[in-house]
Amino acid sequence: MLKIRNLASGYGKIKVLKNISMHVDAGEIVTIIGANGAGKTTLLSTIAGLVKATSGEASFKETNILKCKAATIPGLGCVMVPEGRQVFATMSVEENMLLGGHPVQKQGKAVINELLEHQYELFPILRDRKDQLAGTLSGGEQQMLAMGRALMSKPSLVMMDEPSTGLAPLIVKEIFQIIVRLRDEGNTVLLVEQNAKAALGIADRGYVLETGKIIVQGPAEDLLENKDVQRAYLGREK
Amino acid sequence: MFDVGRSSFIFLTKMTSELFVQYLLAGITYGSIYAIVAIGFNIIYNTTGIINFAQGEFVMFGGMIAITLLQFMPLPLAIILAVILTMIIGAGIEICFIRWLKAPSVLRLVIITIGISILSREVAVHVWGESIRSLPYFVGNEITSISILGARISPQVLWVVAASGLMFICLGIFFKTTSVGREMRACASNRKAATLCGINTENMVTLSFVLSAGMGALAGCMMSPITYSQYDMGTGLAIKGFTVAILGGLGSSGGAVAAGLLLGVIEAFSVSVVPLAFQDAIAIAILLIILFIRPQGLFGSKEASALKEF
Ligand SMILES: Nc1ncnc2c1ncn2[C@@H]1O[C@H](COP(=O)(O)OP(=O)(O)OP(=O)(O)O)[C@@H](O)[C@H]1O
Ligand SMILES: [Mg+2]
Numbered sequence: 001m002l003k004i005r006n007l008a009s010g011y012g013k014i015k016v017l018k019n020i021s022m023h024v025d026a027g028e029i030v031t032i033i034g035a036n037g038a039g040k041t042t043l044l045s046t047i048a049g050l051v052k053a054t055s056g057e058a059s060f061k062e063t064n065i066l067k068c069k070a071a072t073i074p075g076l077g078c079v080m081v082p083e084g085r086q087v088f089a090t091m092s093v094e095e096n097m098l099l100g101g102h103p104v105q106k107q108g109k110a111v112i113n114e115l116l117e118h119q120y121e122l123f124p125i126l127r128d129r130k131d132q133l134a135g136t137l138s139g140g141e142q143q144m145l146a147m148g149r150a151l152m153s154k155p156s157l158v159m160m161d162e163p164s165t166g167l168a169p170l171i172v173k174e175i176f177q178i179i180v181r182l183r184d185e186g187n188t189v190l191l192v193e194q195n196a197k198a199a200l201g202i203a204d205r206g207y208v209l210e211t212g213k214i215i216v217q218g219p220a221e222d223l224l225e226n227k228d229v230q231r232a233y234l235g236r237e238k
Numbered sequence: 239m240f241d242v243g244r245s246s247f248i249f250l251t252k253m254t255s256e257l258f259v260q261y262l263l264a265g266i267t268y269g270s271i272y273a274i275v276a277i278g279f280n281i282i283y284n285t286t287g288i289i290n291f292a293q294g295e296f297v298m299f300g301g302m303i304a305i306t307l308l309q310f311m312p313l314p315l316a317i318i319l320a321v322i323l324t325m326i327i328g329a330g331i332e333i334c335f336i337r338w339l340k341a342p343s344v345l346r347l348v349i350i351t352i353g354i355s356i357l358s359r360e361v362a363v364h365v366w367g368e369s370i371r372s373l374p375y376f377v378g379n380e381i382t383s384i385s386i387l388g389a390r391i392s393p394q395v396l397w398v399v400a401a402s403g404l405m406f407i408c409l410g411i412f413f414k415t416t417s418v419g420r421e422m423r424a425c426a427s428n429r430k431a432a433t434l435c436g437i438n439t440e441n442m443v444t445l446s447f448v449l450s451a452g453m454g455a456l457a458g459c460m461m462s463p464i465t466y467s468q469y470d471m472g473t474g475l476a477i478k479g480f481t482v483a484i485l486g487g488l489g490s491s492g493g494a495v496a497a498g499l500l501l502g503v504i505e506a507f508s509v510s511v512v513p514l515a516f517q518d519a520i521a522i523a524i525l526l527i528i529l530f531i532r533p534q535g536l537f538g539s540k541e542a543s544a545l546k547e548f
Contacts, residue, residue: 048434074436082434088427091420098417099424103436105417153436 001026001157001188002047002078007056009046016042017212020056024157024190029183031191031199031220033233034209040192041083043209044159048080049073060157075103079150083161083192085142089135093126093145096134100149112152119148122178140171147178158182159190164198176202196233200224208233259389261506267395267464269502270402274457275479276486276494277409278450284426284489285446287344291351292331293454293479294472295358299324300455301467302362305371313376321455328451332444355472362469373462394463401460405453406495422446426489474518481525487535497536 002024010016016039024030034040045051047058049070058066060078068076088096097119101112120127123144129137134145143163150158160179164172172195179189180202193199200206200220208216208229216229223229275293282290304320311319335350342350375382375394383390413419424432425442432439458467465471482501486493501524505517512520528535 050430050433069438070433071436071438074434079436080434082431086428086431086434088424088431090427091423095420095423099420099432099435099437102417102421149435 001061002190003057003059004047005057007043007046007053007058009042009051009053009056011042011051015054015212017046020209020212020214022207022214022217024188026156026188027183027186028205029179029189029191029203031193031203031206032209033193033196033199033206033229035232036194037211038209039212040209041161042212044080044161044190044192047073047078047159074153074155077154077156078159079103079153079155079157080159081146081150081161081163083165085139085146087134087137087142087145087149089133091134092131093134093137094130096145096149097126097130097152100152103153115152115154119151122151122181123148140167140175143167143171143175144178147175151182155187157188157190159192161192162194163191164193164195172198196229197224256388259387260391261510262503263386263389263391263395265503265506266499267398267502268505269499270399270495271457271461271465271475271498272478272482272501273495273498274402274405274453275475276482276498277406277491278454279479279483280489280491280494281409281450281453282446283483285422286336286443288336288347288351289480290447290450291348291476291480292355292358292472293450294474294476295355295362296324296328296451296454296472297458297461297475298362298467298469298472299327299358299451300458301373301462301471302366302371302458302469303455304459305373305462305467306366308373313374317373317456317459320459321452324455324458325448325452328447329444331451332447336443336447337440355476359470359472366469368469370466370468371462372466373459375463392464394460398457398460398464401456405456406491409449409453409491418445477525478521481521481528484525484533485528485536490535493535 004020004022007020008015008017020043032040032043042051046053047060047065049065049068049072053066056066057064060073060076063076065073065076065078088099091099094116097116098112101115104111104115125141126145126148129141134142137145147160147163163175163179167175176198179191183189191199191203200223203220205218206220206223207214208223216223216226218226224234275297278293278296279289282288282293300320303323304316307316307319331354335354336347339346375392376397377393380392382393384393413423421432421437422442422445424435424437425439429439432442478501482494482498485501486495486497501521504524505520508517508520
């Protein structure tokens with residue numbers, strides 16, 4: 001579904017990603033783990049078109065997404081839930097959700113309402129809060145809103161950047177259960193996480209990113225067993 | 239000095255209710271013009287964070303273009319066409335001067351919009367010269383008047399107030415209920431998130447210039463019979479509009495209307511207390527006082543401004 005080859009990108013003179021090659025197949029949860037500043041957010045932002053790649057290739061369902069404008073990529077079915085939620089703070093929860101439905105707006109009101117209903121079922125708390133200003137929601141509720149908003153466009157690939165940051169363990173568990181449910185419903189998820197153990201626990205495959213390079217990759221079980229990964233990211237030494 | 243004292247004495251003793259209504263209506267007329275210019279500032283500010291100092295020039299273009307077109311067509315058509323042409327100018331300005339800038343600093347944008355304002359005035363003085371022109375009164379002429387609560391006012395006043403009120407209401411409906419309006423507010427709230435929702439934020443910025451150019455132009459046509467139009471009328475209006483926008487709390491349309499009417503009425507009544515020449519100084523004085531003691535504006539709400547991005 002998503003194929004990336006020798007991708008390099010960065011911010012002006014600062015080169016962050018070097019030679020990244022990876023892929024995500026339909027129906028998978030793939031996770032990218034790495035320390036702070038490894039370039040995880042930069043990788044997702046490059047795929048989403050927010051950061052321009054300097055070289056390499058990236059295709060999403062046969063479309064060369066490096067040539068696409070950022071605003072057209074959600075329309076292809078590839079959406080990103082950004083780090084730090086980034087909800088529309090001054091607008092109501094429902095307005096936030098409707099904005100997430102922008103890429104499918106042309107399909108008519110009925111489709112939008114059906115999608116809205118589906119997200120409210122997935123995140124019942126959002127239905128209770130639908131007229132509240134998004135900026136006044138709790139951190140966990142904002143994370144759910146950010147996810148619900150992204151799902152409003154009926155994406156085939158959802159990229160999530162650290163959905164568990166700053167949340168209580170119980171809420172993190174809930175969010176991870178929802179991610180698993182999304183996969184079971186046929187979605188594909190690319191999950192960036194600091195919380196490597198939890199992420200590898202639900203993922204099918206994983207990549208370990210360090211200073212802009214992929215250093216280890218493989219099935220999630222293998223990564224959980226990998227000594228280097230254990231030492232660096234799982235806080236366990238044997 | 240003595241003169242001033244005497245005139246205010248007369249004001250205090252002889253202020254009849256007719257005179258009071260007369261001043262009040264004059265205040266409301268100017269106030270609603272200021273409010274529309276301020277709302278023009280707010281629309282662009284909300285989607286971009288830019289204060290467009292060329293806002294007054296949109297008003298000037300609207301009036302001047304309509305006056306020129308009037309030679310070739312009836313008044314309503316001339317006004318509609320003038321508004322559309324000014325909207326195109328607004329779009330052109332955004333596309334030529336703003337769109338291609340990548341993450342520009344606020345100072346740079348301020349300088350660019352001031353530059354656009356100067357450039358627009360230069361263009362206007364070359365096209366129309368320095369002469370003062372005006373559109374004819376929409377109904378009747380200079381001496382036609384109607385009576386409201388004993389005060390006599392020109393019907394044009396009603397046109398100005400009605401057009402401003404209508405623009406305010408339509409704009410409110412547009413932002414609250416249409417999906418394009420919602421998308422514009424989304425850009426204002428969080429540009430990056432709007433992009434991630436697939437909204438083309440660049441087009442929304444152009445649209446905000448088009449909208450505020452259109453509003454300015456319509457106000458320029460409505461007020462032309464009363465206030466006249468001249469190539470350099472924009473500067474003064476921009477200062478007044480900016481004062482009102484700050485006074486009402488930047489970004490708030492309701493605040494702009496309240497503050498606009500307030501400034502208009504204060505100015506109108508001030509005529510009876512201080513000499514006419516000081517009238518313009520009042521707006522500047524209010525602006526400075528507000529910036530010193532209450533920078534979030536008189537009506538800027540704490541809750542909303544705490545959630546604002548910029
Ligand atoms: N807008 C920017 N301009 C310049 N440099 C940036 C920018 N954003 C990130 N960087 C740099 O790029 C590198 C990678 O940052 P990135 O945000 O991708 O890391 P990350 O893996 O997401 O970290 P974290 O886990 O803390 O979110 C860092 O060294 C950072 O300083
Ligand atoms: Mg990050």
